[in-house]
Amino acid sequence: MNQLPTSDNPVTMSTREIAALTGKQHKDVIRDVRVMREALAKDGADLRHLLEHKDARGYTAEFLLDRPLTETLLTGYSIPLRHRVILRLAELEQRTAPPSIPRTLPEALRLAADLAEQNNRLQVAVSEQAPKVEALARIAEAGGSMCLTDAAKHLGVQRCRLIEWMRANRWIYRREGSMRLLAYQPRLAAGLLDHKVSIIGREDDGAERLASQVRVTAKGLALLAQKMGAPRSAAHENVARNEGSQHGR
Template structure:
């Protein structure tokens, strides 16, 4: 099958997958299984990745393969992303791809050997410990929110993340999670980030006017999903 070289190269690149035990399927194989043109598969993948990235999804495991001219040769997707991609495809096409995914998973499982010596067991334990450690920031973020009503303010978030408050404020503002309206000292969440579920503007009653009406104020707060992302950024050294 001839590869298309005039595809759009504006989509974000993603680092190579690190977990070799995770089965992947290339867009080339998806194209062969479904009979769809590879350039159209690439187009669908880019739309999917852009939507997931906007939602805050972790796409670090996606591998984009490029040739010497810097054109996209293929994307390599895990099971979850492959199934997400083919959700809108014809039933028979989905069946072919999913059946192939099962074959790939069986091959991976067949390559996993049970340790027969102490050194092998120790190496396996070390690998599992690394995988657990990689998930620790996400798990910790949810634990921290159990006693905070589901959201945290900036000071609480900085305390739980173990970093200075100004670093949290700088990252959130630079990455357009929040902004400060003119002539205001309060931070407010961007509507896009509210829709993504990472932050909220919590409205609280702060008093009453001379006429007896309630006075309200909005407070920027970070949700469990947002804290998961921030905790991961801290662990990666990006925050």
């Protein structure tokens, strides 16, 4: 359950966000807060809602200010900068505002109708996603593996995009000075990838020359389809074609 804002739990804004909204350096905003804190403390102001977070070295990482302190800080800034931050404060408060409680029977009926409509939309979305989820589950349960080119075709993406994504997300890598792709050990252990070792020749001393090729397992293909947002016409329709051929036998 979301905690509703109260006087003991006000909406706060960090100095980092104030810096981003105003275009100021965060260190300068921190300085301004310290100047404000010193002046208010001398005046006897209540500063319980001024929270200071420090990093592991003991330096100030950020301050968290409630609305009054935020607006006090902004009095020294230009009108456009004040306007940006105040709009952001209003947005934060709107997000955490408690839901309105129906006070009349028509309002209660309208709320019930709205909730029923939202529930229907969720049920429709679940029904639409169910075949896709089921298809991915069947892919994951299948056996065998395929090369990266075939995996890209099943996913409906270009081979270079698949390789780029897999390298960026630590599925595969290249050793320095080599163009051959290798699978990271955690991906092998998880059954997402495997290596196919082939004999490509022999050395002068007669020893076999071996080459290893990264291959995507069925389980890996299913996960890639989810992670990369592969279109339905790729992995899902491949399952459908396989099922159709089986029914036609």
